[in-house]
Amino acid sequence: MAKDKVKPRILTGFMELLPEDQILFNKIYDTIREVYESFGFLPLDTPVIELSEVLLAKAGGETEKQIYRFTKGDNDLALRFDLTVPLARYVAQHSGQLTFPFKRYQMSKVYRGERPQKGRFREFYQCDIDIIGNEELDIAYDAEMPAVIYNVFRKLNFGKFTIRLNNRKVLNGFFESLGLENQISDILRNIDKLDKIGRDNVIEELEKLGIEKDKINSIIDFISISGTESEKISALRALNIDNEKFTEGVCELEKVTEYMKDFGIDEDYFTIDLTIARGLDYYTGTVYETVLDDYRSLGSVCSGGRYDNLTEYYTNTKLPGIGISIGLTRLFSQLKDAGIIKAERSSLVDCLVVPMGVDMSYVLKTAKAVRDAGLVTDVYYANKGMKQKMKYANKLGIPFVAVIGEDEVNANTASLKNMATGEQITVSIDNIGNEIKKQMGE
């Protein structure tokens, strides 16, 4: 052939999985989807490509630099870089046709042309839920979000985790009361390093910001509040801060943690953490982070919070909302690297039907009987030896093999082998599906 071959490859920063890992990925994806749906969130699927004018109505700075943006015909286009902007556009565009509060999930790929580095992807799944209210949105939803997080991560079974929550009104009110409202982001960036650099270094950094000694002491006292959730609430009240926002925030925090218990969240799985702020310009009330206790270095695996106005770039209607997001591609990659999850099967097949030189008609009817029983079924058609066929089933981790030889055809049976136990029994075709399900249940 004269034509040169093209080397088959993908771009760096894009995740593509082998079947065994894709099966594992999909299991996680499906579990998240199932929990999201169990709380009544509605599916949404927005276009990957949008008009740049619409998608970048808000963006700027770092985000804009990362965008995949291009023209086609007369159109200035961009690939979505998150699922929040498309949600805002969707809600603004269809507000007349939606019922509020509008609860939606979207679990789709987004695109950021970052310089690729370990654990960073240019194409990655975000698994988002948001609840959007019309003008108002009950505080109970602030507890529903962590209830969803709790159910997702309990089901995913990645080990013990902690949902950390805070309230931006508490933070903002506190710093306002110190007259430090213009330095909040600098202060919080230093507080964030507490675990890493220790208290003394944080104090030093705060001094460098020109903050007075007594205010630094107040800040340190504030972030050192500890105890049970109700003790923290009491300690916040005991600060006697005369700021309406602060008081409101403390009330919200109290109510949310109470509701969280009513939602069935085990108290060991959440804590008020006064150092959490999340995106500074965006969130206005309750904020969340989630850490896997044994793998804190992974950072937050699920974050979010409440915001005042989702659609301000598109409409004048005030639509407050609350949402959380799981960056699934990154999480999957981290969990795999850390050995927390690993592929178990290279196949979805429950039963492989293996013909040994017999008429295909009987073989296909056997396969149909197994499949009709609700089991994933495949047939090994190729004319190979028994040993090779068993090796194939073993390699893929297929749990059952139904061997069909002359004897089986004559007796209207199959020889069913349980690959885990090695046990082999003869079953009638009418009963093979039930027999497999029985053995699977054991």
Added chain:
Amino acid sequence: MAKDKVKPRILTGFMELLPEDQILFNKIYDTIREVYESFGFLPLDTPVIELSEVLLAKAGGETEKQIYRFTKGDNDLALRFDLTVPLARYVAQHSGQLTFPFKRYQMSKVYRGERPQKGRFREFYQCDIDIIGNEELDIAYDAEMPAVIYNVFRKLNFGKFTIRLNNRKVLNGFFESLGLENQISDILRNIDKLDKIGRDNVIEELEKLGIEKDKINSIIDFISISGTESEKISALRALNIDNEKFTEGVCELEKVTEYMKDFGIDEDYFTIDLTIARGLDYYTGTVYETVLDDYRSLGSVCSGGRYDNLTEYYTNTKLPGIGISIGLTRLFSQLKDAGIIKAERSSLVDCLVVPMGVDMSYVLKTAKAVRDAGLVTDVYYANKGMKQKMKYANKLGIPFVAVIGEDEVNANTASLKNMATGEQITVSIDNIGNEIKKQMGE
């Protein structure tokens, strides 16, 4: 606010659905996925963005013009325009790590910057399955493909359909025997119009191509072959065509239709159609089309066939395959327009818990009990009147409402209303999940 608002909108040619339609779409998507998996197809998820050099190794002409292609940094990039090229690239790239025959499904969006017109989309879902063999691939797979189609469309329940199949060896062998191998595509294009323009006009068109009268008669005899599938096979054999390819093709056709019956495909649902060719340069054996009997004008809703070599642009290894594709976005849009499918629910919620001025703690525990029973559950938190809350449930098509007032809290019960029958009963919280499931089953 000084800043002008951006008009929220999406590009033409992109499908975006309201929740009720998205629920319907997902139901169809999930059904297709479930059937694909039941035959042991493995999930695959390739990047939307690939290197142009890789993605366009084969492409040219019309396809290339439709591509979304752009640069980012030093990279010449393109959005995938189908799922077959990414599959070829994937198999060539990972052939050493895959087990053959490799059965994969991919149900993802692809991109074509066509001039948008009714029923044509620039972003659309393709739902593909392919089976790739290493050097060889058993003929039984040619019958498995229509078995999958049969199971998908029986489950989807869009009404009676017919899988039309043919074999390219039969076609090519036949036209070779007439010495017309160089005019096959012109001839087939005219034959394709048989239904529309009638036999006489087809003959006239074939004459215009300069084909001799006796050959035209042979062609007409060939495409007029009718009867049962075995009668058609006999009639093909009776043509006594001395061409090896033709003979092989007829044998394959015979075997495939026999196997199809063994796969449990009702004979009313398939037919040999000697006028079907599909993509002329691509397919080399069995080819398929699927039409909905009552909506033939929709064209083929699922097509595919066998090809000799998937990866020729990337490797020298010969990897024959067979595959089918459902263009789900277009199909969904057509079925909806034709009134064949329609949205049934605006919500996934099975039971809405409605508090009437009571403590939230009890309400949330009730919701948890319903959710823990495996039912999709939501709570109406907003402080509205009973009438408005019922109206909300009605509007969304939620089948059950659990009302919680003071009496219910005191008695540890809920008032469960079946919205379809209007019946209302008092149930204990421990039993509410089972009660709903019981009523749902009725």
